[in-house]
Amino acid sequence: MIVDDAAGVLTWPGCRNVRDLGGTPTTDGRRIRHGALLRSDRLTPADVPAARAAGVSRIVDLRWARECERDPSPFASDPVYRNAPLLADPLGYNPPEDSYGPMLDHNAERMAVAVRLVADAPPGAVLVHCHAGRDRTGVLVALLLGLAGVGPAEIAADFARTEGCGPLPMRNTLTHLDAHYGGSAGYLTAAGLDPALLAAVRSRLLPRAGPPGQAGPRQNTTST
Template structure:
């Protein structure tokens, strides 16, 4: 994991270097970030140099309109909202319970976000939300777990965004107990085996 100098984003890092079952996650394949509307001119230059093939924006339509991404009109941007304004308000619940509800009740949305990474054109994929912690944290944790990154390193990556790593480990334990693991969860939620295999290949091959 390497923090990126993307002024004025505060939570951008390349996940390259993490060990995985199929081999080390390659640098320049997967980046997680907070809201890209914060990018200053120097940040835009840095993003341009990163060779991005897809921006996976997990924010709601309201957030996208209110905090407009500089890539809003760029065909590389794909908006995959994980929460909808019409969903029940879970903001008063603890983080684990919020994440559990997201995974259990809106599994197709979560799988669509992971598939958006898998199906991206060759190049680097950026996954972002508002703070780059919760929605991005869930999608990235599932992606890392899928390719076989050790749990303690998934927790360390999640914790680097300012939350307790035990929360994401507890969530992955829930996925394993309830669905038989991340791969089974994603396959049951709309992803194909070809897409999941392709995701492993694009990140480690």
Template sequence: MSVLSWPGCGNVRDLGGLPTLWGGRTRTGALVRSARPGPPATPALLGYGVRLVVDLRLAAECAADPSPLAGHPCYRNLSVLRDEDRVLEAMGDTLPAIYRAVLDRGADRLARVVTAIARAEPGAVLLHCHAGRDRTGLAVALALALAGVPDAHIARDYARSGESLPAPAEGLWAQVTEDTMLRTLAYLRDEYGGPESYLGLDRDVVRLLRARLTHP
């Protein structure tokens, strides 16, 4: 995993180099996460080889604050929240509770995101929401878990988003820690049997995702 510096875009990381349970590593240049890119980031991300940008925000957010890539062939808006779930803080009292609620309500939407990653054209896929922390964190966690990345490494990457905030985290956002993601992944296993059964993906999609994200 490496931190990238793109003008007009924060919290950018290439998720290559992470170990997998099967002895390989994730590919560099396959999956990138970030906060919402600003206009100056467009040349940098396209120059990095990004061929699919998945904007995880609600349609209403995208209408109020359009992506600079809206209208570009590489851009897709695939919200992981229901239209009525506009305020994350209203979905639970803690971050683990909020993430459980997102998982409970959003399997079909998260499955669309993971399928888009698996079926993307050759090149990097960029996932982002607003801060690149919560919705992006969940979508990335599912993709990495399917690819065989151990929980500890998924949680460590997630916690980097808390460290990258421009100001000291307060309230709920002080809970962007490894423990929060570890608890979320444990809930996914205990309640749904793990990411594969939770998402209900075809075996071909899982195979494509693993081939895309990992080295043998």
């Protein structure tokens, strides 16, 4: 069964951290469209029907290749699937506990690859995930939401909805992003992405029509 509640949380059989970012407010009064961007932890075969029912047209798996070899995605042979490791392997730095700033600093090209996969995905929902759906997924989602005009407080609040997370590391990360790169657009432009691709992300995530503040009705779906 798949249940989409008021907080965007989805109940998928094998996932602990899966949700729809639809309804997240932007600073100009709009909201992220429902069914445009989903985030999760690793997928299992039991989650395949749920992902199909959600209209997922692209899955961006942010795990290292060795993780995927050890624990293959159930979508590995499906055209919707892309593996785009978000981090160098090995890392090459010691990650602090209170910020993902170094993750941004050391992996800009990889971040750009993942964002490009979101931008050029076929019509439908894009699902991004890593192993736990927390660190790598959280940083990529923060960049995507920032491009769409979601403010730092809302991005940090979404991050804190993930199991085992609090808002402070994301707040610190966004402060670093603004101070060193001028925000998501500046960071990704410096990483080599064309402004047209950034615009494509915004177009995918934001409402196509309707008055400000409307993201469309939230869908309650059930699949067995």
